[in-house]
Every structure is written in structure tokens, then in C-alpha cells.
Amino acid sequence: MKFLRLTLFSVIFLSPLLYIGQKVFSRIESEITIKEIDSTSRITTGKMYYDKNLASMYYSIKFPNREVLIYTDSMVYRLIDDKVVENYKSTTGLKFNIFNLVLNSQMEYYGLNSSSYELVKTKNNQDQIITTWEPKFKNKKYRSGKIIMSQKNKLIFGLVSFHPDGSIISKQFFEDYTNIDGLMIPSKITQIAFINDKPEYKITTYKNIKINNFDDQKNYSSEFYFSD
């Protein structure tokens, strides 16, 4: 009987203590700069706000144009002066967005372990752990190739996507990790896409990353305004 009481006491009063100290991350914001180099050079600067509970990512772009871009799971909207001037179906959604992965603690495998890909090979290579992922299902219309991922110190370092014919589509490198409230976030992502055999470079940098900023409500609400 004593044992039963003790068990009941533990379950009722002590189990909530397990959740104390376990932080819930739902919001992230950052200054963002994207430098692109292919046949021309382009730069995009602005600020990004993402609340995973609202499932919307807002970009307040300052350059090359003052505009707001809103990414949802299914759509992309472009707003100028609070009016939608362009919209189209999102092909990628937010699932594999880096900040969605960070907030959902899925950065270790880039969300591949809960996707339509399966781990087929793991290999230790010098300071890197290299894993190979292949699509679980073969779709005749939308064929996907394998993905090879490299991790350094349990953090994703590189991601190489292949075409089904074996050629490389793109390489992504995640570097300059910063620890923000216990979350390891890469502040520089270099992407090299191989389109028409000529590499296209895209270097994205994140600055002043803030987690769970609940003071600045307007930037996370559905009524979005330009932020200063």
C-alpha cells in the first residue's frame, strides 16, 4: 500500500518537474543577407521572422526592393504596401527550412530521418561522419536522387544532392555555428548549384539571431508591417 501511495505521489507531483528546464522554442528571427553569383551578382538583405505555431515565415526585405515575402507550407506571397502583388504555390514548403528544422530539433539529420528518405550507409571519414540517404519510394514522374550528408561534431556540415542519373545537383555547407539559448544555429550557409554545368553560388548569412522574442508581437502576427 505504501508503495502504491509513493508511486501515485511521484506520478502526480514529481512528473511535471521533468518538464521544467526543458525549453520550448517556437519563434526565431534574424537579419539575413543573401549573396548570389552566377552570370550576374546580386544581394538581398532584410529580416526574417518565423513562428512555427503560425506556420508562416515573414521576410521583411530592404534591398533590392522594400517588400514583404510570406512563405507558408503551400503558398508564397509578395506584398508591397500591405497589398498582395504576387502569389504562387510553394514547391518546397517550410518542412526543410533551416529555421523550422532548428526549432523542431531536426538539424542533426536535416529532417531526413523523418522524411521520404532512408539511411542506407554510414561511414566515418577523418573528422566527418558521412551518411547516404536514398528515396524510400520510386516515383516515375518525380524522381529523386540520393543525398549524401556530412556531420562534424554532431552538427551538419555538408549536404550533397544528386540527380537520379548520379550527377551532382547542389552542394550546401553549414558553417560558423553559434549557440543561442542552447540551440546550435549555422550563421553561414554556402550553396553551390550545378545548373548547365556552370556553378551558381549562393551565400546566406544570418546575424543577430533571436529566439522566442515575445516582445515584438507585430512582426509575428498575420498583419505584418515593415520593421525598422
Place this chain on the structure above:
Amino acid sequence: MKRIFTVVLAFAFIFKASASNVDLFSYDLSEINTELSDLEVVENIIAQNQNSTIDEINRKIINNNLLNSSFDTNYKSSLMVRNAFTSDDMDWGAFAWGFCCWPVGLFVVATNNDKEQSQKKSYWIGCGSAIALDVIALVVALVLDYNYYY
């Protein structure tokens, strides 16, 4: 001798395989150094002129003599760039509005803010197809008429 050769060959193969995987995760930005340094100059100009208008920033970028190459300020944000319209993007409902009844479709699709860009494009493709077919039919009718009377 044959065994030794096989072992050496196997080692060479393993070494090559591991080397190629490490090579896979390396990159070299040296060939875009000039463009990168130019973009860094542009980034600094933007950062130093936070309160300026886009036109003022563009003027400062163009007039800046520190750039090694010309910089075109007239482009769309990369976050909004999307792939070209393909047959997979075709909305056949919107196409039918353009093809069969374009005046109604103009209000239902073309000027409707709730419709996506791909639906609007499909509507205009529908309109274009209808006009092209009309022109062909008209030409055929004229030729037949001409042959009938002369």
C-alpha cells in the same frame, strides 16, 4: 605475388573512395573572389545607409568607384524568384475560362486577387490558344471562300 597485387589494389581502391567522399565536402570560392568582394562593398553601402531610400542606395552603389565590375541594381529579390512556368503548373480550369469564355474569365481569374500567378498564366494561355484557333479558322474560311468564288 598475385595476392600482394590484389591487396595493394584493394587498398588503392579504398583510399580513392574515401578521398573522393572528402572531396565531395569541400568547396573553393577563389574563382568568384572579385564578385564576392564587390558584393561585400555593396553590403557595406546598404548597412551604412539604413535610412536612405532604395534609389539613393542604388545611386551610391553605381557611383561607387570601389567596385571592380558593373553592378546591376535592377533585379528581383532571390527569395521570390521561381522556376519557369511548365506544363505541370497549368491550371486547366483557368485555361478553360480563357479558351471558352474569356470575358467572364477576365473577372473570375485574371483580375481576381485570390488566384495564383500560375492560374492567371493558364487563363492567358487559354485566351491565346482561342485567338490562334480563331485566326486559323478565319484564314481557312477566307481561302475556301476565295476558291469558291474564283
